Amino acid sequence: MLPHMLCQSPAHQPMKDIMDLTIVLKNSSVVLNASIIGGFPLADIPHSCLSAIVISDNGTNEAQKCCDELLDMSWVRRADFIYQIDPLFCTYIPLWILVLTIQKRANKLKNPAAPIRDLRFTSASYGKCTRCFDSMGS
DSSP states (O other): OOOOGGGOOTTSTTHHHHHHHHHHHHHSSSOSEEEEEOOOTTOSSSOOSOEEEEEOSSOHHHHHHHHHHHHHHHHHTGGGGSOOOOOHHHHHHHHHHHHHHHHHHHHHHHOTTOOEEEEEEEETTTTEEEEEEEEEOO
C-alpha cells in the first residue's frame, strides 16, 4: 500500500489511530519498540510502502502479532489513505473572503468611512495578478 503523503500525519485520521496504537504497543511491556512508517510513494524504489517494525525480546511470535495488528489496521483503512482534492472553487472562495475581511478591517482603521478599493488577488498557480473587485462599499 502506498498511502498519499498528505494522509500520513499522526495528528489526523486515518494515521492518528494507527500511530496511537503504535505508541500504546511501544509503551507496553509486550514489546521493546514499535514503529509505523508511512512510506514515500514518490520514490523510485520497489519497497517504499507503509511498513511496521516491532522489536520484542519475548520471541518472534509476539512481535509478529503486534506487527500484523498495525498492518491490518492500516489495510482496513486503505481507502482513507487516498487523498481527496477539494475543488478549486472551494479553496479560492474562503481565501477571497479572508482577504476581503482583512482589507476591510485595515481600511476601517485608517478611515472608517472609506470603501475598499482595488483589491488584488495573486494566484501562485497561474503566476498572474487578477483584479477581483474594483471597489466595494463598507
